Amino acid sequence: MTAVIRIxxxxxxxxxxxxxxxxxxxxLAVLLPLVGVMVVARDQIFLGAAVAEASTLGVAVGLxxxxxxPLAGEAWGESHAFLAGLAVLFSVLAALxxxxxxxxxAAEAVTGWVFLAAGSLAVLVISHSxxxxxxxxxxxxxxxxxxxxxxVLVFAALALAVAAGAACCRRRILLxxxxxxxxxxxxxxxxxxxxxxSCLLGLTVGLSLRASGLLYTFGCLVLPGLAARNLCRSAxxxxxxAPAVGLATSAVAFVLAHHLDQPPGQMAVALLxxxxxxAAGWRRxxxxx
Amino acid sequence: MSVRGAAAGGWTADEGLxxxxxxxxxxxxxxxxxxGVSLEVRRGAFWCLVGPNGSGKSTLLRAVLGVxxxxxxxxxxxxxxxxxxxxxxxxxxxxxxxxxxxxxxELVLLGLTGTGAAGRESRADVSWALERVGLAAVARxxxxxxxxxxxxxxxxxxxxxxxPTLLILDEPTNGLDLAAEESxxxxxxxxxxxxxxxxxxxxxxxxxxxxxxxxxxxxxxxxLLAGPRDEVLRGGHLREAYGVDVEVVLGGAGQPVVxxxxxxxxxxxxxxxxxxP
Numbered sequence: 104m105t106a107v108i109r110i111x112x113x114x115x116x117x118x119x120x121x122x123x124x125x126x127x128x129x130x131l132a133v134l135l136p137l138v139g140v141m142v143v144a145r146d147q148i149f150l151g152a153a154v155a156e157a158s159t160l161g162v163a164v165g166l167x168x169x170x171x172x173p174l175a176g177e178a179w180g181e182s183h184a185f186l187a188g189l190a191v192l193f194s195v196l197a198a199l200x201x202x203x204x205x206x207x208x209a210a211e212a213v214t215g216w217v218f219l220a221a222g223s224l225a226v227l228v229i230s231h232s233x234x235x236x237x238x239x240x241x242x243x244x245x246x247x248x249x250x251x252x253x254x255v256l257v258f259a260a261l262a263l264a265v266a267a268g269a270a271c272c273r274r275r276i277l278l279x280x281x282x283x284x285x286x287x288x289x290x291x292x293x294x295x296x297x298x299x300x301s302c303l304l305g306l307t308v309g310l311s312l313r314a315s316g317l318l319y320t321f322g323c324l325v326l327p328g329l330a331a332r333n334l335c336r337s338a339x340x341x342x343x344x345a346p347a348v349g350l351a352t353s354a355v356a357f358v359l360a361h362h363l364d365q366p367p368g369q370m371a372v373a374l375l376x377x378x379x380x381x382a383a384g385w386r387r388x389x390x391x392x
Numbered sequence: 393m394s395v396r397g398a399a400a401g402g403w404t405a406d407e408g409l410x411x412x413x414x415x416x417x418x419x420x421x422x423x424x425x426x427x428g429v430s431l432e433v434r435r436g437a438f439w440c441l442v443g444p445n446g447s448g449k450s451t452l453l454r455a456v457l458g459v460x461x462x463x464x465x466x467x468x469x470x471x472x473x474x475x476x477x478x479x480x481x482x483x484x485x486x487x488x489x490x491x492x493x494x495x496x497x498e499l500v501l502l503g504l505t506g507t508g509a510a511g512r513e514s515r516a517d518v519s520w521a522l523e524r525v526g527l528a529a530v531a532r533x534x535x536x537x538x539x540x541x542x543x544x545x546x547x548x549x550x551x552x553x554x555x556p557t558l559l560i561l562d563e564p565t566n567g568l569d570l571a572a573e574e575s576x577x578x579x580x581x582x583x584x585x586x587x588x589x590x591x592x593x594x595x596x597x598x599x600x601x602x603x604x605x606x607x608x609x610x611x612x613x614x615x616l617l618a619g620p621r622d623e624v625l626r627g628g629h630l631r632e633a634y635g636v637d638v639e640v641v642l643g644g645a646g647q648p649v650v651x652x653x654x655x656x657x658x659x660x661x662x663x664x665x666x667x668x669p
Contacts, residue, residue: 143491143492144491144492145491146489146491274501274502274504274505275505275506277492277502278502278505280491280492281488281489281491281492281494281502282483282488282502284483285481285483285502285550286505287457287459288457288459288476288481288483288560289476289481289503289505289506290458290476290506291505291506332491332492332493335493336493336495336534337493337494337495337498338492338493338494338498339498341492341493390537391493391534391536391537392533392534392537
């Protein structure tokens with residue numbers, strides 16, 4: 104017990120230096136699982152990775168435009184806002200393409216195509232720019248260190264808005280996620296909702312990727328949802344439990360990472376994998392009745 | 393109110409009418425699936441929609457539900473049904489995936505989407521629907537732990553949660569064993585008989601249509617023959633729709649039995665050894 108208190112005290116002593124990083128990571132650990140439940144509910148786990156990879160391509164294209172492309176020499180070309188905007192734009196486009204093809208039963212193939220195309224092009228576009236390659240490596244490896252207070256506020260506001268929206272429209276969202284034919288029959292505008300949910304996925308992943316990298320974004324997007332669906336008895340409770348799992352695990356992970364001098368993003372994803380595996384084992388031992 | 397078409401004026405005065413179509417053409421984009429559809433569905437009738445795969449049964453349901461618009465002709469839906477507040481729908485069960493945990497009560501509650509019902513009112517509607525289908529005792533159980541027949545009953549309860557006056561069922565017995573299929577049909581027939589629900593029931597089982605329906609809509613070749621059951625389920629009509637000799641006869645227990653013979657002309661086609669393509 105004393106050891107735990109000492110570890111937490113060590114962590115708190117670092118608060119003044121890394122508070123933006125911690126807060127941004129925790130806000131994302133709430134926001135991403137909320138959106139990720141929708142990905143998990145549709146059994147489109149890999150879509151999260153493809154959208155995150157497309158977001159990386161967006162950043163790579165931005166860096167190319169600013170270094171060798173038509174925006175070379177423009178100061179704003181390398182600005183955070185410009186790169187974040189391109190990251191969001193590419194991830195929204197990827198989410199729309201992948202979800203738009205799901206009607207023809209080709210969603211998985213298109214998702215794989217998006218992932219591979221974005222992954223290869225992201226390197227090819229900036230392979231001659233040492234700075235660009237370094238940035239892409241940072242995004243792929245995940246590092247939350249560069250977060251700012253502005254990003255913390257954006258992530259927190261978005262998490263609150265998504266939670267409020269999900270609470271207000273829970274019945275409608277659940278019906279769209281589980282039975283689109285029934286939703287259409289009851290007068291729900293399924294196409295508009297699908298478009299909106301795809302844009303939300305793209306926006307969230309795009310913003311998160313720029314701040315935390317691919318691994319942390321993808322991990323927080325799907326792992327808490329996968330754990331929650333095994334822990335819960337009802338669909339609506341998954342929406343509450345998934346962000347709670349994400350936040351609690353990230354909090355523990357950041358403390359542990361600080362104590363062991365390990366990268367926090369990787370630590371959080373490793374712990375989330377453990378939680379998801381334990382939840383799956385628990386459900387296997389205690390099946391629902 | 394509602395329609396889509398010019399002839400609505402002729403139907404609005406008839407309060408016993410739930411929906412009607414005249415010269416209706418339906419399809420997707422430029423592809424026409426059904427043409428010249430004319431029928432009048434009166435309140436309290438039990439309609440079975442039968443016909444081969446791809447003959448337009450579900451397309452007609454989609455038009456009634458407002459999911460697709462008519463390409464041509466008139467489709468009139470009674471004012472109390474046009475808003476869909478009092479229309480229940482039961483889809484094929486294979487459209488659902490076990491990607492999220494869901495209690496039976498939670499599933500049935502989804503049937504109230506768009507009605508504005510909340511709190512005590514929605515709980516009462518869900519309990520009522522579960523009692524109707526005999527699943528009140530398993531309301532808190534996981535939907536995916538139920539048997540196939542129970543799951544389909546839960547989907548019927550979801551359709552009933554809106555306390556509909558028109559219940560639309562799109563092949564709800566697909567993939568069920570005979571006992572479960574029978575049980576669903578008995579349930580729907582009881583709702584029609586006891587509560588006066590108007591039923592539109594898509595099925596492939598002609599024998600069940602012959603047993604339970606008051607009216608039949610027979611689809612085939614892009615056309616629709618609609619009317620009282622005994623007038624429609626005749627050998628000639630069925631042969632035209634299915635392309636094989638089909639006959640509905642009474643079996644030993646007085647139950648309708650479907651007899652299927654070889655395709656017309658097959659007996660007159662000599663010279664082909666068995667097993668040749």
